[in-house]
Amino acid sequence: MAIRKKRKGLQNNRNDLIFYCIIMAWPVLQFAVFYIGVNFNSILIAFQDIDIVTNSYSWTAKHFVNGFEKMLSPTQLTMAKNSILAYLITICTSIPLGLLFSYYIYKAMPGAGIFRVILFMPSIVSSIIMVSMFRFFTTDAFPAMMRDFFDITMKAPLDDKSTRFGTVMFYNIWVGFGTAVLMYSNKMSTIDPAISEAASIEGAKGFSEFWYITLPLVFPTLSIFLITGMAGLFTNQINLFSFYGVSAPESVQTFGYWLFREAKRATKDGLAGYSELSAIGLLLTFIAVPLTLGMRMLIEKLGPSED
Amino acid sequence: MKMKSGTIGQVPTINQKKSRGSKSRFTLLTVLMLVVLIVYSLSLFALFFYGFITAFKCGKVGTLEYRLEYYPGNLYGLPKTWYWNFGFVFKNFVVEGTDPMGVGAPVKVGMVQMFGNSILYSLGCSFCNTFVMCLTAYGCARFPYKFSKIIHTTVIIVMIVPIVGNAPAELEMAIRFGLYNQIWGMWIMRANFLGMYFLVFYDIFKSLPTAYTEAAKIDGAGNWAILFRVIFPLIANTFLTVLLITFITSWNDYQIPFLYLPSYPTVAYGLFTVVNSKIKGMETTPMRLAAAIIMLIPILIVFLCTQKRLLGNLTVGGVKG
Numbered sequence: 001m002a003i004r005k006k007r008k009g010l011q012n013n014r015n016d017l018i019f020y021c022i023i024m025a026w027p028v029l030q031f032a033v034f035y036i037g038v039n040f041n042s043i044l045i046a047f048q049d050i051d052i053v054t055n056s057y058s059w060t061a062k063h064f065v066n067g068f069e070k071m072l073s074p075t076q077l078t079m080a081k082n083s084i085l086a087y088l089i090t091i092c093t094s095i096p097l098g099l100l101f102s103y104y105i106y107k108a109m110p111g112a113g114i115f116r117v118i119l120f121m122p123s124i125v126s127s128i129i130m131v132s133m134f135r136f137f138t139t140d141a142f143p144a145m146m147r148d149f150f151d152i153t154m155k156a157p158l159d160d161k162s163t164r165f166g167t168v169m170f171y172n173i174w175v176g177f178g179t180a181v182l183m184y185s186n187k188m189s190t191i192d193p194a195i196s197e198a199a200s201i202e203g204a205k206g207f208s209e210f211w212y213i214t215l216p217l218v219f220p221t222l223s224i225f226l227i228t229g230m231a232g233l234f235t236n237q238i239n240l241f242s243f244y245g246v247s248a249p250e251s252v253q254t255f256g257y258w259l260f261r262e263a264k265r266a267t268k269d270g271l272a273g274y275s276e277l278s279a280i281g282l283l284l285t286f287i288a289v290p291l292t293l294g295m296r297m298l299i300e301k302l303g304p305s306e307d
Numbered sequence: 308m309k310m311k312s313g314t315i316g317q318v319p320t321i322n323q324k325k326s327r328g329s330k331s332r333f334t335l336l337t338v339l340m341l342v343v344l345i346v347y348s349l350s351l352f353a354l355f356f357y358g359f360i361t362a363f364k365c366g367k368v369g370t371l372e373y374r375l376e377y378y379p380g381n382l383y384g385l386p387k388t389w390y391w392n393f394g395f396v397f398k399n400f401v402v403e404g405t406d407p408m409g410v411g412a413p414v415k416v417g418m419v420q421m422f423g424n425s426i427l428y429s430l431g432c433s434f435c436n437t438f439v440m441c442l443t444a445y446g447c448a449r450f451p452y453k454f455s456k457i458i459h460t461t462v463i464i465v466m467i468v469p470i471v472g473n474a475p476a477e478l479e480m481a482i483r484f485g486l487y488n489q490i491w492g493m494w495i496m497r498a499n500f501l502g503m504y505f506l507v508f509y510d511i512f513k514s515l516p517t518a519y520t521e522a523a524k525i526d527g528a529g530n531w532a533i534l535f536r537v538i539f540p541l542i543a544n545t546f547l548t549v550l551l552i553t554f555i556t557s558w559n560d561y562q563i564p565f566l567y568l569p570s571y572p573t574v575a576y577g578l579f580t581v582v583n584s585k586i587k588g589m590e591t592t593p594m595r596l597a598a599a600i601i602m603l604i605p606i607l608i609v610f611l612c613t614q615k616r617l618l619g620n621l622t623v624g625g626v627k628g
Contacts, residue, residue, distance in 0.1 A: 023445070023534075026498070027500040031461070033480070034477070034496060034499060038476050038477045038480050041476040042472070042473040042476035045479065101340060109337055109340070110341060111341065115616060117346075120614070121610075125606065126559030127558075128579050132599050135582075136358075136592045139362075140378070140383075140592055141383035206336075220579065223341065231467055233469070235469065259474065263475050263478065263566065277474075281471045284472060292468065293467070293468075
């Protein structure tokens with residue numbers, strides 16, 4: 001009896017293992033090709049000097065040297081400045097505003113239900129639609145309104161060099177606000193009401209409840225925003241492609257925008273252009289990885305504990 | 308005994324929600340926040356309203372009506388005469404796609420085909436992505452092999468380790484494997500398990516009681532029967548929500564089709580082309596916004612029909628590995 005049971009158990013284990021191998025085969029293969037393979041290929045391409053005429057290549061490190069020199073050019077330094085500014089502006093505005101207003105929704109204050117639906121709107125509408133409406137409004141309607149109502153003659157904010165980056169960032173914060181509020185309020189809604197009630201009995205109400213109870217409990221979500229924001233430092237396009245297509249002014253470009261645009265250009269021009277782009281991508285990865293991991297460590301060290 | 312199908316997080320009841328509200332609901336701060344939220348909501352509506360009314364203004368450049376009804380005569384007011392631009396846009400919203408074989412002249416792609424491409428691209432990508440993520444999460448959560456732990460850790464590492472500028476390598480790989488410029492190629496490329504929703508599925512599978520699968524096993528059900536007849540019905544709700552979200556994301560995305568599908572433009576890609584180039588007859592703001600409204604309608608209908616599901620608690624947990 002015991003032997004039969006043992007044999008059945010072994011048979012079950014073997015069946016489980018076969019089933020496990022079958023369901024994991026595709027995901028692992030896909031990951032091996034499209035993550036490990038692609039990134040390994042990216043490293044190889046960065047070291048290749050491709051001759052599109054003979055379709056041959058030789059190994060070289062010149063793309064890193066060229067890429068590094070390029071990264072120190074005024075144009076790319078502006079991109080670095082814009083990329084960092086975009087991250088800082090986003091975390092300094094979206095996070096506090098998002099947390100504050102999500103607390104309003106979480107506390108089921110007047111109109112919370114309807115605001116939840118409205119705030120969700122920007123996340124489901126394509127960025128190209130939202131940007132198009134915003135762009136045409138700021139380009140056509142806004143200067144006309146300023147002229148007619150306030151007698152102020154002005155250039156369209158997206159065309160004026162001094163206001164275009166601010167306008168693009170305003171749009172990003174304006175649209176991202178809704179998503180941030182929803183994410184935080186959804187996380188807050190998982191807080192056991194007994195905790196807030198207990199805090200209330202202890203005298204923690206309003207701001208103190210928010211600061212000592214709610215904030216530590218939503219900190220995991222907050223940390224995701226901080227870490228993924230840092231991870232996306234050099235890939236964030238701040239919707240520039242939707243605003244300007246392939247011809248964004250240099251003064252507003254970020255690395256994320258530039259890399260995407262150049263990848264498309266390289267596809268048109270042939271594979272030779274990929275090498276330098278991959279080299280610059282790798283150089284930027286070397287900067288972004290320690291920054292992101294550092295941010296994660298900092299958050300784990302300084303952030304409050306859910307307990 | 309019936310068990311509720313899986314949801315993402317816990318949906319609080321109305322009583323729980325009410326119990327959160329403090330007695331002194333109207334402090335100065337809450338009034339201020341209410342005002343800000345009203346202003347924010349109005350600003351969103353104002354933008355959509357602007358887009359809507361402008362789409363009904365005369366968009367035929369060079370005509371007197373255009374000068375009077377749009378530029379420079381009426382840039383922000385209500386239309387004096389309402390023009391039906393949508394018929395014209397539907398007919399003339401044509402994007403030049405490259406020949407799929409890459410040798411012939413560019414092919415003209417109209418709106419009907421763009422909608423078809425969008426449906427194929429979005430449905431395929433969202434289903435492949437959600438299904439693979441769900442299946443992998445199931446394997447990792449229910450089978451405690453060491454490899455499962457490696458996969459779980461890999462997802463977290465990939466989420467926090469930024470890889471910059473690998474698009475050229477991915478493009479090169481897609482070209483090499485014959486996936487470039489093929490909608491099915493995109494399905495294969497999106498059929499991965501990486502991303503936040505893997506963790507959502509993983510948590511749900513981990514929290515499901517094993518009693519159901521044990522009972523099914525005693526009744527003689529194999530692993531496949533357990534997966535499709537016991538587990539999937541339990542998590543169907545979450546699966547559909549994630550599917551819906553990834554569908555909307557794919558529908559709205561124009562950059563991946565722009566980069567990988569030059570012969571199969573989707574509506575989003577088409578709109579990007581329309582607003583950034585001068586397609587004859589479509590170069591005015593009213594025409595471009597009419598095209599934007601046409602693209603907006605399907606997603607708005609999807610949203611209105613599924614807003615309860617979409618707004619169901621979607622929470623993001625921590626990244627501690």
